[in-house]
Amino acid sequence: MRSLFDSLTSLPHLGETLSVLSALIWAFAIILFRIVGRRVHPLGMNLFKSALCALLFALTLIICGESFLPNLPGRYYLLLFLSGILGISVADTFLFVALNKLGAELTAIVDCVYVPFVIGLSILFLGERMNPVQSAGVAFIVLAVFLITQRKSGVQIPRRALLAGIGAGVLSMLFSAGGVVLMKPVLSHASLLWASFVRLSSGAVFVGLSIAILPARREIVRPLRSAGNIRLLAPASFLGSYLSLVIWMGGMKYTQASVASALNQMSTIFIFILAAIFLKERITPLKLAAVILAFAGAVLVAVPL
Numbered sequence: 001m002r003s004l005f006d007s008l009t010s011l012p013h014l015g016e017t018l019s020v021l022s023a024l025i026w027a028f029a030i031i032l033f034r035i036v037g038r039r040v041h042p043l044g045m046n047l048f049k050s051a052l053c054a055l056l057f058a059l060t061l062i063i064c065g066e067s068f069l070p071n072l073p074g075r076y077y078l079l080l081f082l083s084g085i086l087g088i089s090v091a092d093t094f095l096f097v098a099l100n101k102l103g104a105e106l107t108a109i110v111d112c113v114y115v116p117f118v119i120g121l122s123i124l125f126l127g128e129r130m131n132p133v134q135s136a137g138v139a140f141i142v143l144a145v146f147l148i149t150q151r152k153s154g155v156q157i158p159r160r161a162l163l164a165g166i167g168a169g170v171l172s173m174l175f176s177a178g179g180v181v182l183m184k185p186v187l188s189h190a191s192l193l194w195a196s197f198v199r200l201s202s203g204a205v206f207v208g209l210s211i212a213i214l215p216a217r218r219e220i221v222r223p224l225r226s227a228g229n230i231r232l233l234a235p236a237s238f239l240g241s242y243l244s245l246v247i248w249m250g251g252m253k254y255t256q257a258s259v260a261s262a263l264n265q266m267s268t269i270f271i272f273i274l275a276a277i278f279l280k281e282r283i284t285p286l287k288l289a290a291v292i293l294a295f296a297g298a299v300l301v302a303v304p305l
Helices: 014-036 042-064 074-102 104-125 132-147 159-187 192-212 217-225 227-254 257-264 266-279 285-301
Strands: none
Touching: 014 074, 014 104, 014 227, 014 257, 014 266, 042 074, 042 192, 042 217, 042 227, 074 104, 074 159, 074 192, 104 132, 104 159, 104 266, 104 285, 132 285, 159 192, 159 227, 192 217, 192 227, 217 227, 227 257, 257 266, 266 285
């Protein structure tokens, strides 16, 4: 059976539509992750969501009749394994750390550095180029991140925790961008479902091995035994790492990486709105200015000239 997206390739602006839809679904998932993250360790959250969604992708592959071992060069397998380790196990763990320390709104602003990271790594490894407008977009994003470090922003977060959260968010986006650049050459030859399964599986294995060697491993996994935590973590994982991931990878496949990356940043706006509604996170003029700057920067970075 053909991949889920293959029958839709004739639709206009398919990649762009999928990228925006992925951003919206991801925003809802972030709100749930923020709530459950108050009780579950970032590594535990990452292990659960990666393992659950790897299983979901495995079942989807079976239902769709796709092979678990397609006839592809070994280097494609290696690229996806490395992409899963960087973009799933490492990047998502740092993301959950940032989310716990900063909250949903500020994390969404910091996450905008993802776009320039993708462009920068694409310049280094995929031969792409950055134009002056894109450079201005990077400057906007850097300014937005600088704004949220200021005490006048009204954010009631200790400065050390604020800087640690920003650092974790930046590292998350750096590793996530690295995972994107690694897998991009594979997507034109491989099934989206299979690629997602390989990335999540390798990420889950790496996180599981990391937890196993830590002295605090019992404390990390204990919250996963709580039915209340699972009731939030399961739908968050399904939305953020199954449904959103498949749609996100479809956007990456059916449009340019830079365009998809910028449209994915619509999640910044969506998260900002949802966090105010559901988490009652305070909207201040400085935070509003930062989110506008960050989003504008992400759009400018994707401008093709």
